[in-house]
Structure formats: C-alpha cells, structure tokens
Amino acid sequence: MKPFSIAIHGGAGTLLKGMMTPEKELAYKNALQIALDKGYNVLEDKGTAIEAVAQAVMALEDSPLFNAGKGSVFTAEGGHEMDAAIMDGKTLNAGAVSLISGIKNPVSLARDVMENSEHVFLAGAGAMQFAKELNYTLEDDRYFYDELRHQQWLEIKDTDAFQLDHSLKKDSKFGTVGAVACDIHGDVAAATSTGGMTNKRYGRVGDSPMIGVGNYANNSTCAVSCTGSGEYFIRGVVAYDAACLIEHKSMSLEEACNEVIHKRLLQIGGDGGLIAVDAKANIAMPFNTEGMYRALKTSSGTEQISIYG
Secondary structure, eight states: OOOOEEEEEEEEEOOOTTSSOHHHHHHHHHHHHHHHHHHHHHHHTTOOHHHHHHHHHHHHHTSTTSSSGGGOOOOTTSSOOEEEEEEETTTOOEEEEEEEOSBSOHHHHHHHHHHHSSOSEEEHHHHHHHHHHTTOOBOOHHHHOOHHHHHHHHHHTTSSOOBOTTSTTOSSOOOOEEEEEEOTTSOEEEEEEEOOOBTOOTTOOOSTTSBTTTEEEOTTSOEEEEEEOHHHHHHHTHHHHHHHHHHHHOOOHHHHHHHIIIIIHHHTTOOEEEEEEOTTOOEEOOBSSSEEEEEEEETTSOEEEEEEO
16 A cells, blocks of 8 residues: 555744743644544545545634634625635646635535536636535624634724734734645645635735645645745745646655745745645645644654644
C-alpha cells in the first residue's frame, strides 16, 4: 500500500504567542484535531483524496472559530458572502463557487459544481440557483452570526476600510480554511473555503475559489491550498506557481513551496502561507507570517498540530 497523508490549515497571519488565552489556543487545536481526524479517517479507510479534503474542510466550516462557513466575516452590507473551491489531482476536474450566502458548507456546493455540472466556477445568483436546483437547505443569518465577528465589523462599518482577517487588530479568528491530501492510490486533491474580508464591498472575490491561485491539484506535481492576502496571491498565481516549479524546474515539493512563499510572494508584497502534498504523500506547510493554524497526519505515524512559527 502506498503512503497516504493529509494536511489542513485554518488561516495564516499575526498569530503571536501570548496574544491568545490558553483556553482559546486549546479550542483552536481541538477544532483542527477534529477536522484532521475526519479527513485522515477517510484515507485510512482507503477512501479518496477528494472525499478526505471535503470532510476536513466541512469540519472547519462547521466551527465558528474560522473564517469560513459558520464563522464567516460580515460584509459591508452586514451579510455573509462565501467562496470555496475543490480540485481532483487525478482528473484535473475542479469546482468553485463565489459570492454565495446561506450555504452551510460552501465546499460541498463547489464539489457539486465539479461533479454535477459541466462547469468549473459558478458565482452569485447563478451559484445560488444551482444550489436551489440541488435542494440545498439555506441557513438564515442567525446560523452565521458570531459576536466577535460582529464586533470586528462594527469597528469599521460605514467606512471605506476593510480588514483581512489576519491583521494585528485581531485577537483571534484568522482565516480561510483548506485541506490537501494524498490517498493510497497516489491521487492528490485540494479544497479551500473562506468568508473573505470584513466589510468587503463591490462583490470582491479573493484567491480562495480561483483554480490555480488559492487552490490547485495535479497528480504529476502537487495539491495546494493557500491562505493570506488574496490580492497578492491572485497576482502571483501562487498555487499553480508552486506546481510549475516542480514540473519545470524539477524542484522538490518543499523547495518549490518555500520559493513561492518566502521569495516570490514576498517580492510583490504578499503575506500568508500554503499547505501542499505530492503523490508520494510528502507535505510542505510554509508561511511568511508570524503563524498559521495548521495540522498534518501521515500513514507513517507523524502527526502535528501547530499555530505559531
């Protein structure tokens, strides 16, 4: 049996030891553990990488601690607009949704776009119509309401300001979630989900749902899920950039991911991190911020849950 592994993230940013209470730190680690175990159990039961990343990301979306699904930040209008993407490294099939509301698990809708439509990316009203045709239950605003998120929004409501979730003003809740996995067949997959920026306007879309930018998977190179300053990840086409370095420069997974995060992204002013896995179940989790909520588990017995640098 080939080796298998999974890695997850819950966002990167200003995560300084001492900024968080021990109780809050434990809550984050417990939430990461739950998501990690859900994904790993799929792989251990000889399931697919796609199913593993979907299960892991849904668990993170169900936690109010992360800026995705239940914990999504407030838009300028006081609502929630969520984005998600998923990609299968075996087939290069992918699905993505953006600017959706009321969907408990956006990654599930992205997967339905991949598996039950002829398209890759659906947004806004069209994505919601697609969800309606598949009989998705829409949650009301109370499901997504979180007091800390609401306070974050009230601080900058009615201004032109917006905040990435990992700015220094935050004492918790830093972000986008994602998972990458390699199954026993050597197939890889990636999934990413986010609630975007606090007080975002104008239908802004970040990197998370963009295939090749915030999410990418290809058996011949790697699977990648990103988190950070989305505008810069878009300009740097970060997820595909890492895969390209493996394909065209013959770099190892670790070398390619470090090159992208610690050099190429920094050169254009971007901050954040990524998680990646290749078809041999190797994992890389570089970030150029103070911390990144992250965890990994491999069939060789390695397990790690970390927050700080």
